[in-house]
Amino acid sequence: MKRIYMDYSATTPVKQEVLDAMLPYFTEHFGNASSIHGYGQDAKKALEASRATIAGTIGAPADTFYFTGGGSEADNWALKGVMKANKNKGNHLITCKIEHHGILHTCETLEKEGFEVTYLDVDSEGMISLETLEAAIKPSTVMISIMFVNNEIGTMQPIAEIGKIARKHGLIFHTDAVQALGNVRINVDELNVDLMSFSAHKIYGPKGIGGLYIRKGIKIQNLIEGGAQERKRRAGTENLPGVVGFAKAAEIANENLDAHIEKLTYLRDRLVKGILESVEYSKSNGHPTLRHPGNVNVCFEFIEGEALLLSLNAKGIAGSSGSACTSGSLDPSHVLMSIGLPHEIAHGSLRLSLGDFNTEEEVDYAVESLVEVVHKLRMMSPLYDKVKGGK
Amino acid sequence: MYTDIVMDHFMNPRNVGEIENADGIGEVGNIKCGDIMRIYIKVENDVIEDIKFKTFGCGSAIAASSVATEIIMGMTVEDALKVTNKQVIDALGGLPPVKIHCSVLAEQALKAAIYDYATKNNLEFEGLKGYNPVEDHDHHDVVDIEF
Incomplete structure (x- = not known):
């Protein structure tokens, strides 16, 4: 794989x-x-x-x-x-x-x-x-x-x-x-x-x-x-x-700094846009423009970050999360708490940080995979069917 | 970090979903802690004929739910009430220490579903004596398990 x-x-x-x-x-x-x-x-x-x-x-x-x-x-x-x-x-x-x-x-x-x-x-x-x-x-x-x-x-x-x-x-x-x-x-x-x-x-x-x-x-x-x-x-x-x-x-x-910033910024924005447009109940964290050129941090409602990471890993994608289960404590990361996210939203956080060896194809594959994985986990989630009226 | 059995149950969970007109539904956990487990049961002649789950939580919470439904399917209600979190852990080939509470959650969700069934049908079960659904739900209390 x-x-x-x-x-x-x-x-x-x-x-x-x-x-x-x-x-x-x-x-x-x-x-x-x-x-x-x-x-x-x-x-x-x-x-x-x-x-x-x-x-x-x-x-x-x-x-x-x-x-x-x-x-x-x-x-x-x-x-x-x-x-x-x-x-x-x-x-x-x-x-x-x-x-x-x-x-x-x-x-x-x-x-x-x-x-x-x-x-x-x-x-x-x-x-x-x-x-x-x-x-x-x-x-x-x-x-x-x-x-x-x-x-x-x-x-x-x-x-x-x-x-x-x-x-x-x-x-x-x-x-x-x-x-x-x-x-x-x-x-x-x-x-x-x-x-x-x-x-x-x-x-x-x-x-x-x-x-x-x-x-x-x-x-x-x-x-x-x-x-x-x-x-x-x-x-x-x-x-x-x-x-x-x-x-x-x-x-x-x-x-290579200028080229590095330009490339990563392009990939980052493509990734964020792809995720937010194709996954409902998702939200980007951090400052929209004054941010690391390769940092994407998104929260997906109704699912938990560690389950998301394991599912992505099964698709070959390595990311990280600020959920409690990955931070080794009962609380999500102090950063997500400090920007005022409620626990339930912060539990579903995903950080994808891009670098010099990432490509546009990889970014697009990550979006596709996320759509699939988030859907699968939401279909298992008792929180999601409350929103979807028991569907 | 996880055994192959945990990963198999996480990636291919058994008995996910809902049962329409379920005889009992139990939901435990809380959103703040990051895990909620809901179990549906269908009971006929005191036997759990069908069981399904929905879980919001980490990989081991989903795996524990899945394996618990496999253990319980086809059991009598009294036998199901004897299922412990230790059995869930064993069936998964073990869980990391920080994830033990996921197995406790599965045991509690099942109990809550049977309690719901018992309450609706005015039934009494030996295994539910002294059971308090409110007190039993805080799975982040210290859990003592001997291995």
Whole structure:
């Protein structure tokens, strides 16, 4: 059976060019970048070249980009590191309710340690309000952390405007840009961002490598203590194959960004339109235009998301859902709850996230399959016949 | 995650639908939790001659409904009341721990359908003694099952 991957927001395949760039760093150039000898110096050279490449794609000086073990580590480091290093300024942090758990769970830990966190609401399209944000600022506020692109519903926050507010009040601004990198043009200066989290495996790079941009002059504590790697800010022997792969992936993403956005936006809109036109009682979630170019998030009434995913999987289509049964809790995802969806609607959510290897044929096949699968599940649903008058 | 039997019952559910003029209908679960199960029974001479279901829920909720109708079809009402969620789990070749409540739901939906039948026909069954349809419906209470 043909298999169609539509879960690029979960992870992406490593592109062949990326893998080719990485391979020599497992075998030939295996040196430890901290070593004095030739092996080490080769590794060091590749490390710094990679750093410069990635930093270049976000308009940042090379020495402001630090490699981490992934996006979650970058989020943890940014929040814990900044809040702990700036205790003299205050103990208050502002974030929002639809952040990734990398941020939300870190905030909960900070609260247990005595820090104060404000979680901003979002509107029905997943947008924060700039007025509410500014009103939440207090004398004890140190930092604002608002995600760039939401991983579930794709909504893109007004990062430059948030940055402006942070500047105006002398606050530090972090954004989790894990879903943004490679999907939107990023310039840390134009966006007024002080810290930014990244992950390689969302942009056709390897898993287990990410990074944190830290603007010069920002006070931050270390999260991982040990050796003097990453200019004494992040210990641990560098994951060179990962670093090189991340850089190659970032370089490719940057070169092809406009075409990538154009193609995905076309496929995304075709998919959403196809679904909404051919399946009644369906609804698209997230902002209609200010969103991830490949993100489709739709709710189907009267059916449950996990049953939908299993049925789609049987047709070869890989997607994801924010239903309770797939989130491993009794409640649907916090993002769907925060945009005000009732439980019964949120239970029937489906996320299809498109990427570079999807085609128009696949999108059309997904629509056809959804029509079939949703109908089958609705015919089994006691909720649907209530609407259909017992048919 | 699921056994082949669960997947088979999910993909090819047995006895889906409704029974017109059913002798008993039971509906349990709630929409907030994301699963609702409705069971219809046709009873003749104390035997469950026909049984159908409609379920809103995840893959295992649908599979549990399907396999429960297979188990119960042709049973006497008293025997059907003895069917436990453990039997449903066993017939499915097992369920992941977080999905155990789906099997409980199937047991409860059946009980609710028989209760409906008993109430309509002024019948009493040993297996319904002490049964309270309202209390029995919260399937998200802690479920103790020994394996």
